[in-house]
Amino acid sequence: MRLAPRARPLAEDPPAGCTSxxxxxxxxxxxxxxxxxxxxxxxxxxxxxxxxxxxxxxxxxxxxxxxxxxxxxxxxxxxxxxxxxxxxxxxxxxxxxxxxxxxxxxxxxxxxxxxxxxxxxxxxxxxxxxxxxxxxxxxxxxxxxxxxxxxxxxxxxxxxxxxxxxxxxxxxxxxxxxxxxxxxxxxxxxxxxxxxxxxxxxxxxxxxxCGAATRAHPDKVTRVPCPWTDPGRYDSAVGLIQGTKVVITGPTHAPRLELARRLADAGLDVMNAVSGKTGLLVANPGAPDSRKLQRAQELGIPLVDEATALSLAERVVPGTLKSVPVIEVIPSPARTRGTPPRRASSSLPWSGRRVLVLGGLHSDATAVRARLVQLGAVPAINLTTAVTHILVLSGGEADGRFAKARDRGLPVLEAHHVLSVADASEPAVPEPKRVDDGSAETRPAPTSLPAGAVVDIPKGMDRFTVNLAWTSAKGDPSEDPDVDVVAFELAGDGRVPSDDEFIFYNQPASPDGFARLSIDGDREQGVSIDLAAVPDEIERITIGAAIDGEATFGDVGAISVTVDAAEFTFATAVLDAATTERSMIIAEIYRRNGLWRLRAIGQGYDDGLAEFAARHGVEVEE
CATH class of the missing domain: 3.30.420.10 (Ribonuclease H-like superfamily/Ribonuclease H)
Known part of the structure; x- marks a missing residue:
């Protein structure tokens, strides 16, 4: 896979006429x-x-x-x-x-x-x-x-x-x-x-x-979930069997998407990338020497032209239906349908509070945010309508957000409010004075996760989005590092089955459509997940991020993670221990004993996106 640079026209400097x-x-x-x-x-x-x-x-x-x-x-x-x-x-x-x-x-x-x-x-x-x-x-x-x-x-x-x-x-x-x-x-x-x-x-x-084009990646075949088991390589003596994984490369007489549809309708598993599991490559004579052709030759994958493929599809050999595994999830406590599940953290002393930390050294702010999580609070990285308190460390009064928070009547805390309180007692801190800006006063309290913590995904929460947000330690949006959120769909060996299962800016959705990039912002990105559509060969979905250029996650600062279902936020985490890292595993969703679980990670690496992708089995071209 070629990791072409993400087009960023005019991103470095605001154009003439920019006002603020x-x-x-x-x-x-x-x-x-x-x-x-x-x-x-x-x-x-x-x-x-x-x-x-x-x-x-x-x-x-x-x-x-x-x-x-x-x-x-x-x-x-x-x-x-x-x-x-x-x-x-x-x-x-x-x-x-x-x-x-x-x-x-x-x-x-x-x-x-x-x-x-x-x-x-x-x-x-x-x-x-x-x-x-x-x-x-x-x-x-x-x-x-x-x-x-x-x-x-x-x-x-x-x-x-x-x-x-x-x-x-x-x-x-x-x-x-x-x-x-x-x-x-x-x-x-x-x-x-x-x-x-x-x-x-x-x-x-x-x-x-944004440029004149919305993407740099080519038109891709939308992979239709195939109900037939993979029979392996095409054998001309047996015929083309339903479930065979087929890849198309080069020019085709019929439109590429139409050809893919006809093959999928016959029961074949049409994919976009060649892997060791590919059973047949379709390429017409004179097709350019592509990476797909080279890879197929290296792996000894059979090749037929378009007309032969369509002829074989008309007399396709019946395959074997997949057995459908039942993936249970931890049932949530009895609740009214449509309401969010109860949170284990709701009994913690600061549950339901969102606290913005201002000032202090990086190490000090990190320690305070970790303590906030232990108390059940959600650390905030921006002054938003959801913030209930601000916590001021050394130099925090000089932050421009301090005055705006005071104007909104938010109570001001200091480090001793969080570092000396006992977990089981309610700390004596000022209560927030709400400002009437049109927002409601209460929000369901999400589970606040420290790095390494695991939570079971509630029954019925098949669809959700892992959203990331951050600020720049430099404070100037025009100097923000370019952060790219990515996802890897991993098989039992911890590697992607093929390059199709690597989701990034040039390939923003998985072949089966169960995972896709979402959120269109300069400091917000996310990955939407549909657990009900995850193929049985995928054991883990890893959400990560990488930085383009020489900047590091130390320049980015804290990363806020929220796991958002349709009507409520299920879990949150703030990951801010990074210094020199340029790529990071943020979270993972994985199966364990027939259950789906979510883990907050925050593990960083000093290399960039190409090395990060290769570590998860993606074949990256030089």
Whole structure:
């Protein structure tokens, strides 16, 4: 696998015209250029390569937050409109609408020099890029801001970051969900309120640089879970057996994705990377000498052309169905359906408190945060709406967040409040004075994990996201190290079965789709997991992070980890013992005696992403 550099255009220095000031209309600006352009699209599906934009609405704001332009239109791409039950855009309703290329000039004017804003910005940006590519043009999008990421950075006390949930939280009327015009108007009010709150907290906005393309990785086959056991290598004397692992390389007569679909429909396991388990390589004569071909020759994997593969698929030999293992999880205590499970840490003296530590040497702050975890508190790394106390060490009063915390009425603690208290007694500390900023007063208390701690994943919590957040020890966002969150899907030998099971910025989802990168921010990234879809050959999912360049995790500082289910945060950890390390194992989800468990780790290494990947079995090209 080639670890091509992640495209970071304009990431080193803010472009000319970058402003940073509080302005009218409640918009806290760390904007790029002329202001912001808020966008919402309704689409025929989830893949920007395969599906189309059916409806688009956009509102442009100047640097003062005033509306200076709007656009809205339906489009008729001449395809199946997809989930009509969601967006209500039927063929009849779209009939007679223009095609996307009619919107290009209007969009150019609205986007030129402004930061794109969307709810799940990577999704909307990806569709705009692909539609523009089909029209033979490039849209002027250099930076974007995701309001989901902004919500996470603020740590609003909401059960999820859906636009409808945020509209209710901010008392914004939403008349027609999944209508692009109404959604973008709702987004405008959510954006104004959220950025205004970020300004009062002193939080920088999560603006990220983006190029004209949304990814550097090639179009990949979406791997369909195969119900048949792997019969091994293709044998011409026996025929092609259902469950055989097949890889396609080079140009194909049929579109690559269509060819893959036809082979998968026949019961074959179509993959993207060649491994020792690959049973057949499909390559037409004259295919370029690719790494897949070289690897297949090294391993002695049989090769057939496209026509032969399709012919074999028409008379495929029946395979053996997999036995489906039942993976139990530790049952949670009896509770009302839909409510979060009880936390073992709820009986600890400081359970439910979020404490921001300011000042002190790195070693002092690390010791205090470790003690906070022992007391049941959650150490915070930013001043957010969820912070209940601040703890000031030497020099902490000089931190700009100190004054903002005092303005919000947060109680101030000192080191002796946490270092001398007995675990079993309630410490005599000031209680927080809540500030009415629209957020609720209570949040379910998550389990706070020190490094090395293990917790059983509750029954029914199949889907969750391991989210990471950090600040820079330098404090200047333009000088932040580039941190990449990655994941490895490991078999019983502790290695990835193939390069397909390495998830990183150029390959953001696993073959079976059970793990994928999520969160689009400059200081927040995450990996979403669906345990119900994990193949039986995968024993462990390792979540890690690596730094590009010469910076280290000592420059990054503390990393906050939250494990978030749909309606609550299940567990948290703060990992901040790193100094010279450039790669780190953050956490792992693994099977043990038929159960799923989560471990917080924080183990660092001095090497970079390539060595980190190779250590987990990824074949990295020079």
């Amino acid at each position: 000031r509080a302005v009218e209309c409640g918009v806290a600006v760390s904007s790029v250029g002329r202001g912001w352009t808020l966008v919402d699209v309704e689409t025929s599906g989830l893949s920007s390569r395969q599906h189309r934009v059916l409806s688009l609405a956009a509102i442009a704001l100047d640097v003062n937050g005033h509306v200076v332009g709007e656009y809205s239109s339906f489009f008729d791409p001449g395809c199946d409109p997809g989930p009509v039950h969601i967006h209500r855009l039927t063929r009849e309703r779209l009939n007679g609408s223009p095609t996307f290329d009619s919107a290009v000039e209007d969009l150019r004017e609205l986007l030129e020099g402004r930061t794109l804003v969307a709810h799940n910005a990577a999704f909307d940006h990806g569709f705009l890029v692909e539609e523009a590519r089909r029209a033979g043009v490039t849209l002027p999008i250099t930076h974007r801001l995701c309001t989901i990421t902004l919500t996470r950075r603020l740590q609003l006390d909401v059960p999820n970051a859906k636009l409808s949930t945020l509209a209710q939280h901010w008392s914004v009327p939403q008349r027609a969900a999944h209508d692009a015009g109404d959604d973008v108007r709702t987004l405008l009010e959510v954006f104004r309120r959220s950025t205004g709150l970020a300004s009062t907290l002193g939080l920088p906005l999560p603006v990220v640089a």
